[in-house]
Amino acid sequence: xxVAVLGCGTVGSALVGILQDRADALAVQSGAxxxxxxxxxxxxxxxxxxxxxxxxxxxxxxxxxxxxxxxVVVELIGGVVPTEQLIRMALxxxxxxxxxxxxxxxxxxxxRLRSLANERGVDLLYEAAVAGxxxxxxxxxxxxxxxxxxxxxxxxxxxxxxxLTKMSEQxxxxxxxxxxxxxxxxxxxxxxxxxxxxxxxAKAAIxxxxxxxxxxxxxxxxxxxxxxxxxxxxxxxxxxxxxxxxLAIVERTGDDALSVRVHPAxxxxxxxxxxxxxxxxxxFIEGEAAGELMLYGQGAGGLPTxxxxxxxxxxxxxxxxxxxxxxxxxxxxxxxxxxxxxxTQYYIGLEVTDRPGVLAAVxxxxxxxxxxxxxxxxxxxxxxxxxxxxxxxxxxGDVRATLRTLAxxxxxxxxxxxxxxxxxxx
Amino acid sequence: xxVAVLGCGTVGSALVGILQDRADALAVQSGAxxxxxxxxxxxxxxxxxxxxxxxxxxxxxxxxxxxxxxxVVVELIGGVVPTEQLIRMALxxxxxxxxxxxxxxxxxxxxRLRSLANERGVDLLYEAAVAGxxxxxxxxxxxxxxxxxxxxxxxxxxxxxxxLTKMSEQxxxxxxxxxxxxxxxxxxxxxxxxxxxxxxxAKAAIxxxxxxxxxxxxxxxxxxxxxxxxxxxxxxxxxxxxxxxxLAIVERTGDDALSVRVHPAxxxxxxxxxxxxxxxxxxFIEGEAAGELMLYGQGAGGLPTxxxxxxxxxxxxxxxxxxxxxxxxxxxxxxxxxxxxxxTQYYIGLEVTDRPGVLAAVxxxxxxxxxxxxxxxxxxxxxxxxxxxxxxxxxxGDVRATLRTLAxxxxxxxxxxxxxxxxxxx
Numbered sequence: 001x002x003v004a005v006l007g008c009g010t011v012g013s014a015l016v017g018i019l020q021d022r023a024d025a026l027a028v029q030s031g032a033x034x035x036x037x038x039x040x041x042x043x044x045x046x047x048x049x050x051x052x053x054x055x056x057x058x059x060x061x062x063x064x065x066x067x068x069x070x071x072v073v074v075e076l077i078g079g080v081v082p083t084e085q086l087i088r089m090a091l092x093x094x095x096x097x098x099x100x101x102x103x104x105x106x107x108x109x110x111x112r113l114r115s116l117a118n119e120r121g122v123d124l125l126y127e128a129a130v131a132g133x134x135x136x137x138x139x140x141x142x143x144x145x146x147x148x149x150x151x152x153x154x155x156x157x158x159x160x161x162x163x164l165t166k167m168s169e170q171x172x173x174x175x176x177x178x179x180x181x182x183x184x185x186x187x188x189x190x191x192x193x194x195x196x197x198x199x200x201x202a203k204a205a206i207x208x209x210x211x212x213x214x215x216x217x218x219x220x221x222x223x224x225x226x227x228x229x230x231x232x233x234x235x236x237x238x239x240x241x242x243x244x245x246x247l248a249i250v251e252r253t254g255d256d257a258l259s260v261r262v263h264p265a266x267x268x269x270x271x272x273x274x275x276x277x278x279x280x281x282x283x284f285i286e287g288e289a290a291g292e293l294m295l296y297g298q299g300a301g302g303l304p305t306x307x308x309x310x311x312x313x314x315x316x317x318x319x320x321x322x323x324x325x326x327x328x329x330x331x332x333x334x335x336x337x338x339x340x341x342x343x344t345q346y347y348i349g350l351e352v353t354d355r356p357g358v359l360a361a362v363x364x365x366x367x368x369x370x371x372x373x374x375x376x377x378x379x380x381x382x383x384x385x386x387x388x389x390x391x392x393x394x395x396x397g398d399v400r401a402t403l404r405t406l407a408x409x410x411x412x413x414x415x416x417x418x419x420x421x422x423x424x425x426x
Numbered sequence: 427x428x429v430a431v432l433g434c435g436t437v438g439s440a441l442v443g444i445l446q447d448r449a450d451a452l453a454v455q456s457g458a459x460x461x462x463x464x465x466x467x468x469x470x471x472x473x474x475x476x477x478x479x480x481x482x483x484x485x486x487x488x489x490x491x492x493x494x495x496x497x498v499v500v501e502l503i504g505g506v507v508p509t510e511q512l513i514r515m516a517l518x519x520x521x522x523x524x525x526x527x528x529x530x531x532x533x534x535x536x537x538r539l540r541s542l543a544n545e546r547g548v549d550l551l552y553e554a555a556v557a558g559x560x561x562x563x564x565x566x567x568x569x570x571x572x573x574x575x576x577x578x579x580x581x582x583x584x585x586x587x588x589x590l591t592k593m594s595e596q597x598x599x600x601x602x603x604x605x606x607x608x609x610x611x612x613x614x615x616x617x618x619x620x621x622x623x624x625x626x627x628a629k630a631a632i633x634x635x636x637x638x639x640x641x642x643x644x645x646x647x648x649x650x651x652x653x654x655x656x657x658x659x660x661x662x663x664x665x666x667x668x669x670x671x672x673l674a675i676v677e678r679t680g681d682d683a684l685s686v687r688v689h690p691a692x693x694x695x696x697x698x699x700x701x702x703x704x705x706x707x708x709x710f711i712e713g714e715a716a717g718e719l720m721l722y723g724q725g726a727g728g729l730p731t732x733x734x735x736x737x738x739x740x741x742x743x744x745x746x747x748x749x750x751x752x753x754x755x756x757x758x759x760x761x762x763x764x765x766x767x768x769x770t771q772y773y774i775g776l777e778v779t780d781r782p783g784v785l786a787a788v789x790x791x792x793x794x795x796x797x798x799x800x801x802x803x804x805x806x807x808x809x810x811x812x813x814x815x816x817x818x819x820x821x822x823g824d825v826r827a828t829l830r831t832l833a834x835x836x837x838x839x840x841x842x843x844x845x846x847x848x849x850x851x852x
Contacts, residue, residue: 018572291724303714327455
């Protein structure tokens with residue numbers, strides 16, 4: 001089985017290493033011996049690990065995909081251009097494609113490629129695109145396919161989980177921890193894609209497809225990053241038995257509506273997601289029959305991601321030899337829940353003037369907007385006070401109306417942290 | 427697709443319910459509409475949930491399996507007799523079999539049935555046999571098939587995890603918590619299979635096959651239950667940053683040797699397995715490329731187990747319609763590591779006479795047997811003292827020799843807890 005490898009970064013070169021080192025075992029597993037037909041790169045002059053055979057490098061990605069001796073294509077370039085075109089060529093030629101490209105899969109182009117793969121009866125596999133080495137896509141697509149999934153919640157971005165873990169364990173501020181993560185190579189120089197939740201939103205969109213069969217694009221996902229999370233919010237969360245995590249959540253909210261969102265959330269310490277530390281990923285699944293499941297592991301890195309690619313490569317090869325494809329039920333267009341209709345619990349922190357009647361005025365605003373308070377804590381400091389509220393389950397629109405009115409009160413100096421609470425009973 | 431259901435206990439009746447309630451969705455997923463051909467039971471007069479169609483019940487299991495209209499067989503009776511015979515009949519007739527029968531799979535008869543399935547090119551699928559709803563078998567068989575697995579460690583018995591969790595969180599004694607578990611229906615009246623580790627040993631044997639491709643029988647597994655675990659050991663573990671878990675461990679110990687064992691172990695609190703509470707199961711996998719993975723979920727119960735059965739049923743049906751089978755690489759006979767060759771860390775608690783020179787005498791015995799002490803704590807009480815040791819990695823044979831010699835010392839009143847330490851560095 002001749003394999004075209006498109007891209008030779010961290011994951012591509014790790015993949016080449018595995019295909020070399022484990023050649024015999026892979027042949028037994030897949031039923032065919034893998035042979036690298038070529039490795040498409042942008043620039044031949046870049047330094048690469050010594051195990052990458054220089055003779056296989058080519059800048060002609062299209063020629064490589066079109067090579068009639070190539071049976072399967074692995075796309076590890078990333079982005080929408082030129083990958084969409086290359087994957088389309090492969091699928092139209094009946095060649096299965098394995099990709100780790102979450103940005104493409106969560107784009108409208110990705111949705112069309114999935115349809116094309118279905119029409120042509122060719123595998124387009126992407127275990128590596130969400131949560132790296134964690135066998136999540138296969139679990140949802142195959143093991144849980146007979147179940148009715150209610151909710152999938154994941155820590156799917158290692159950079160932000162690293163930052164939140166450090167903030168929580170060291171009491172450190174966001175900016176300091178971000179700088180540390182950048183120094184360690186765990187955050188990009190421009191961290192926007194991670195810290196503003198764009199990366200997690202793309203993964204949430206893919207999960208909506210795999211777990212629920214709905215076509216959702218990353219741009220449609222309700223999205224809030226972690227840049228507004230303050231040390232004081234994390235400290236409050238800790239005292240009340242919560243940790244703060246950036247979660248990608250896909251949830252049924254009715255027979256045919258789906259809430260797909262990414263935001264920081266307070267998670268009870270007893271929840272399995274609470275113990276997921278540092279750059280690890282985990283996805284928590286709630287199924288009608290299966291109950292609660294969690295899959296945990298490394299969400300990024302060359303070898304872990306390449307290991308997921310290899311699993312798909314074996315799968316695609318076995319399917320090709322058997323003349324079949326991986327299960328890929330038809331997709332439905334999603335009816336997404338409007339943001340203001342979301343129902344969840346909220347944490348709200350207010351800084352107020354410390355004088356009589358403030359609490360009554362503030363709680364009246366909550367009541368007027370149908371937001372029920374579950375617990376409140378008041379801390380005084382230097383003529384001011386901090387009011388910390390946890391609400392019962394409330395409507396996002398009502399909470400936003402509450403916050404708008406609170407901001408107009410003379411006694412309210414500042415609206416501090418506002419964060420959704422997830423995985424709790426109440 | 428006509429399905430023969432053998433057995434109608436908790437799992438069987440939950441399966442019948444899912445096949446009824448989710449009929450349309452399952453037809454889309456599997457490519458065929460499931461129809462229950464019959465439900466084999468021992469006794470027609472037993473009361474059953476109202477959704478189980480009485481007209482489908484039969485006491486003629488053999489006749490049901492042999493029915494030419496039956497395409498696939500689900501075995502949920504348990505035990506080796508008559509299930510081995512029924513599964514053999516099905517496989518010989520080319521009918522795929524889905525089973526949750528861990529006792530059978532871990533028996534020599536189970537090994538022969540797997541060979542038979544391979545020879546005949548018929549699926550014998552058993553996701554539900556280990557860790558209930560957790561998609562573990564498929565993850566190991568498919569997603570991680572290209573990886574080299576170093577170690578698999580699991581909490582695979584919910585009853586013992588419930589007991590250890592309660593002992594740990596309430597400081598309660600084993601006997602009291604066992605009685606509570608029995609009252610809650612979480613432990614059998616005769617709890618031997620759970621508390622002595624027989625159930626976990628069968629699952630360890632199955633994992634050795636799925637993760638490493640070795641044929642191991644449950645009876646070959648090194649096994650220690652939780653009946654000797656004392657509140658004082660759990661308390662010590664807690665103070666030193668550990669929790670006590672009953673683990674099933676399958677580990678490569680050389681190119682072709684495998685250590686397969688079940689025993690209580692002290693696990694660092696920061697380890698993902700440490701947070702698995704109550705009756706939940708979890709399996710921690712260490713792969714060369716994938717790194718650390720953990721799969722968590724409900725290990726038992728009618729619906730969760732039935733959900734795993736349904737996943738397999740869809741898989742078997744899709745494979746049957748496509749004329750293929752699930753990957754099932756050939757098995758090798760295992761060379762099992764002899765118990766005394768095991769290398770791990772140990773916790774050892776001794777009760778000694780509180781007089782000068784005792785510590786020197788005791789530590790000399792450790793040193794004479796090549797067991798290196800990592801840390802020690804001494805507690806005095808009423809003329810006696812308790813010495814608590816953590817060793818560096820040592821050989822099981824050397825530790826046993828140490829204990830034998832310690833038992834002969836005048837100053838050693840009693841050897842208290844001895845427990846292996848797992849998942850730590852050192």
